[in-house]
Amino acid sequence: MDQIAVHQDSATSTDWPVAIYRTLKDFGVAQLSYVPDAGHSKLIKLSHADRAIKTTVLTTEEEGVALSAGAWLGGDRAVLLMQSSGVGNCVNMLSLMASCRFPLLTLVTMRGEWAEFNPWQIPMGKATPQAFEIMGVTVLRLDNPDDAEEVISAAASLAYDGDQQVAVLISQRMIGRKKWTKETH
């Protein structure tokens, strides 16, 4: 932890990205890759500021699946951040994880499910749990900020100790409405 101070006593229920970050640190996560999403921006900043986490920006989400496999081969625990729109991109690469029983922990911010303004986000958002499940990925939900540590911890244990592929879907309700115009709806 260098530039951004994260103090144990500063967490509130709105600091769920900090709770996620601390939990990932507790599990010794050494690599984080991401396709950016506004909902993940705080966690991405924390990761970039942490010299103990090798942080990689991706051009497409399936790169992060393969990266996680390579990291594990080399003894690193990895986590992959994306938004729900990117889940479909990962489908074939998930067979790598299933075939080799590689752990995968991915944290997915949801679009298309709560007060969504953009109809183009809705089809993939609605299909996100099934897109993971058809490839054997266990899907957990994080709907309440206060549950962040508990849910991420359970997912990390299932992935790194249980050799499973696990996705945590972070509710769009937690991220809040995206402000598109100055008018209120």
Place this chain on the structure above:
Amino acid sequence: MSATLGTLDRRAAVKALLADRGDLLVISGLGSSSYDVFDAGEHPGNFYLWGAMGGAAMMGLGLALAQPKRPVLVITGDGEQLMGIGSLLTIATKQPGNLSIAVLDNGHFGETGMQLSHSGLGAKLEVIASGAGIRSVSDIADMAGIEAFRTSLRDVGSGPRLARIRIAAGEVERALPPRDGAYLKNRFRAHLGFAVS
């Protein structure tokens, strides 16, 4: 339009690349690249992909970041690298000095009926890699070039590097490595000293 065809024998080229490999770790892309690496000699530091097309270079990146003191070599085909072409940009953002990519380029999709690939239709992978920000790129057409590239792999501070290796497009007899992914994973990790949990 067709790019200049290569003449290098793929098996001889890969065998030469892996001679005196020392602590080199190898990821091979699906299809002929995995057969070539297996044919050059079984080794617990080999991870043979049988699927995950487009993922070989990214697996190499994850491994290279986790093991920065070990040279990591991804050996793959032009078709496999083309499917994961964005990974060259991602690798360049990290500049892993210990990661090298050897693209065995015959300009064709060899496993599926020898259809011309984008590389065979004129795309230059080494130029794309350079544009992506890969520090060291080369275009290799003879065994002297292979030898120079092999020697460079040991320098874990001067990558990432990508070599386009012009191989002949002929059919080669298949040499089939183990297909059990969990076995390959556990063998590889044991080679690095990690216990099977």
